[in-house]
Amino acid sequence: AQKVTQAQTEISVVEKEDVTLDCVYETRDTTYYLFWYKQPPSGELVFLIRRNSFDEQNEISGRYSWNFQKSTSSFNFTITASQVVDSAVYFCALSYYFTGANNLFFGTGTRLTVIP
Amino acid sequence: DVKVTQSSRYLVKRTGEKVFLECVQDMDHENMFWYRQDPGLGLRLIYFSYDVKMKEKGDIPEGYSVSREKKERFSLILESASTNQTSMYLCASSLGGGRETQYFGPGTRLLVL
Numbered sequence: 001a002q003k004v005t006q007a008q009t010e011i012s013v014v015e016k017e018d019v020t021l022d023c024v025y026e027t028r029d030t031t032y033y034l035f036w037y038k039q040p041p042s043g044e045l046v047f048l049i050r051r052n053s054f055d056e057q058n059e060i061s062g063r064y065s066w067n068f069q070k071s072t073s074s075f076n077f078t079i080t081a082s083q084v085v086d087s088a089v090y091f092c093a094l095s096y097y098f099t100g101a102n103n104l105f106f107g108t109g110t111r112l113t114v115i116p
Numbered sequence: 117d118v119k120v121t122q123s124s125r126y127l128v129k130r131t132g133e134k135v136f137l138e139c140v141q142d143m144d145h146e147n148m149f150w151y152r153q154d155p156g157l158g159l160r161l162i163y164f165s166y167d168v169k170m171k172e173k174g175d176i177p178e179g180y181s182v183s184r185e186k187k188e189r190f191s192l193i194l195e196s197a198s199t200n201q202t203s204m205y206l207c208a209s210s211l212g213g214g215r216e217t218q219y220f221g222p223g224t225r226l227l228v229l
Contacts, residue, residue: 035217037220042222043125043204043206043222043223043225044220044221044222044223045206045208045220045223046220047217047218047219047220050217091158091159103161103164103174104159104161104218106158106159107158108156108157108158109158
């Protein structure tokens with residue numbers, strides 16, 4: 001069974017602090033993809049990153065970085081020097097490789113509030 | 117630029133009404149999806165379509181149907197709306213296959229009275 005767990009329901013940080021959002025997944029497949037999406041108050045899910053199971057290199061994009069560790073089945077997301085505009089709900093998701101049509105398994109999300 | 121649009125941002129309907137939610141994508145994607153999002157439950161897949169006139173049930177299809185007559189358009193239909201269908205509905209599309217990223221529309225907040 002596929003499962004994505006985001007244990008942190010809500011996090012509050014003060015602006016300019018660093019914050020890490022945790023994501024732990026379960027799958028028996030050796031080939032899969034992991035995603036992070038951001039959902040601001042407007043409601044639209046914005047794609048942030050996709051990572052395949054064979055690529056464990058960490059990735060950095062501006063203030064965002066992602067740490068993928070297969071040994072612990074985790075795909076954590078760090079925001080450095082947080083800003084008020086980072087306030088949103090963040091979703092981690094897992095998808096199969098060998099499906100006829102894409103099917104994402106979402107975690108329940110982490111609500112991040114950045115306090116000015 | 118990736119673009120998925122949904123016909124309404126907010127919708128108020130009465131119990132028993134037939135409700136149509138429309139989604140259009142301009143990326144020539146094969147796959148389209150309908151999710152609903154509820155507090156504490158995350159996103160749950162209602163239906164998806166991998167080709168014109170093709171559809172597959174997701175995790176919670178009861179009370180819903182879908183229609184895909186053209187590649188770019190995917191409609192979600194609530195045959196007889198009920199109050200437990202009050203929710204946020206999100207449409208998405210992707211090129212195809214498990215590796216591809218799903219791109220989402222802005223969502224429709226539906227209130228059924």
